[in-house]
Amino acid sequence: KNQVEQSPQSLIILEGKNCTLQCNYTVSPFSNLRWYKQDTGRGPVSLTIMTFSENTKSNGRYTATLDADTKQSSLHITASQLSDSASYICVVRHSGTYKYIFGTGTRLKVLA
Amino acid sequence: NAGVMQNPRHLVRRRGQEARLRCSPMKGHSHVYWYRQLPEEGLKFMVYLQKENIIDESGMPKERFSAEFPKEGPSILRIQQVVRGDSAAYFCASSPGQGEAEAFFGQGTRLTVV
DSSP states (O other): OOOEEESSSSSETTTTOOOOEEEEEEOOSSSEEEEEEEESOOOEEEEEETTTOEEEEEEEEEEEEEEETEEEEEEEOOOOOOOGOOEEEEEEEETTTTOEEEEOOOOEEEEO | OOOEEOOOOOEEEOOOOEEEEEEOOOOOOOEEEEEEEEETSSSEEEEEEEEEEEEEEESSOSSSEEEOSSSOOEEEEEOOOOOOOOEEEEEEEEESSSSSOOEEOOOOOOEEEE
16 A cells, blocks of 8 residues: 655754654655645645655755665754744655655654 | 635635635646645545546545536635535645646645534
8 A cells, every 4th residue: 555654743852953754655656755844724835856766855954865775765954943843744656647645744843 | 926826715614505615726737636634634635637627536525525627717626515524724736747847735725614
C-alpha cells in the first residue's frame, strides 16, 4: 500500500536550535518528493521538491535529503525561528500518475 | 498573477443545507485537486479534475459530494445535505499539468456545520 509516514508527530524546540524531521514512504514507483510548510489556518506552501536522482536540496535554512534506496527523506531546519512554528508535510508523488500522497505532518513549535 | 483563490474562506451551514465551495486556479493552470483536512489530521485527496473532466474521484464520498470544473469559471465542490462530520477545511490546489510542475494550494475554505 502506498503510504507516507512522518515522525515525530510533534516537536518543541527553542529558538535558534536545529531540528530534523523524518519521512518514510512506501510509494512505488516514485516520481518526486516534496516538503510543504503549513501555517495554522493557511494552505500548504512548497519548501523543496526532489526527484529520485537528487540527494539533497536546500532552500535557505531548510535542507531536505532523500535516500531513494531506503525510501527515506529528512527535512533539516537550521537556526530555528519563531516563524518556523507550523506543520511540515511530506508529500510523495506516484510515478506516472497524478496522485500525491500526503503524510500526516509534523507539528513544530519553536519557543522563545 | 494571483494565486489559487478559494471562496468563501469560512462557511457555516446548518445540517441538511447545501455547501458550495469555489476554487479559481492560477492563470494558465488547467488541473485542479481538492483535499479535505479534518482537525488535527493530514490532507486527504478527494478529487482530481481537468477542464470539463473528472479524472479521479476515488477520494470522494459516494453520496452527497460532487465536483465540477467547467470550461469557464471556477471549480466547484458541492456538498448536499451537510452533516456535522463534513466540518473540515477544504483545500484546492492547481497545476499546469500532470508532469513535475508545482502544485499550488489555496488558503482553504473552512466549513462548519451546526
